[in-house]
Amino acid sequence: MEKYIYKQDINITPELMARINELLSHYPEDKKKSALLPVLHEVQDAHDNWLSYELQDKVAEILEIKPIEVYEVVSFYTMFNQKPIGKYMFEFCRTSCCATRGVEDLMDYTCNKLGIKEGETTVDGMFTVVGVECLGACGYAPMMQIGDFYHENLNQEKVDQLIADCRAGKITLHDK
Ligand code: FES
Known part of the structure; x- marks a missing residue:
């Protein structure tokens, strides 16, 4: 599928998952989407400063939301990168x-x-x-x-x- 043209190694380490859970703890259990922006920053920082569609799908899975809800945020803000970038x-x-x-x-x-x-x-x-x-x-x-x-x-x-x-x-x- 065309949107998966850029491949990325996805590595949600226990340390990263712990940081995500800490962020989620600031929001009601049924409002995980509220943590989307800080979670995306954490995940991007841990993945060479970019977010492939596979990784965005993973974030959607963790936050129990639809992938499109992640795509629309990532594609709106310039601080999120959708393809590999320089160091x-x-x-x-x-x-x-x-x-x-x-x-x-x-x-x-x-x-x-x-x-x-x-x-x-x-x-x-x-x-x-x-x-x-x-x-x-x-x-x-x-x-x-x-x-x-x-x-x-x-x-x-x-x-x-x-x-x-x-x-x-x-x-x-x-x-x-
Ligand atoms: S115009 Fe505001 S920082 Fe450049």
Whole structure:
């Protein structure tokens, strides 16, 4: 089936299941769907930052809801990825403040430097570049998010340094 084109190893470990159960404990037994967003974040973090349809089906099974109820949420929010992405995803804010402060040129610069187009991933699987809506750090434009962290007041030199730091394994992705 076409939608299953991207294959992914699904591994709901006991530790991940324990985190999911902890999240579910915050909601009534018959309202498991209410935990969908935090559960998707946990599951995505544990699966190389993307959610295949098989994995979304698994989440639906755990929450006892229909797969379409998971698909419609995953496809709506840009923080959920539906195909394999690079280890480091550069999410450039391209809304008003960042736009007026030159983010489009900076994205072009970054894509050219990495040899990819927006939305693509480098062949070594290290980098993906995407544009997203306002990330709420408008006073520090132009900015982007990598993993859980913001990188602000960007320019070409800072992008060069970030790419070098990623390649050197110096960039932290998660705050937990
Ligand atoms: S406009 Fe870029 S963070 Fe708000």
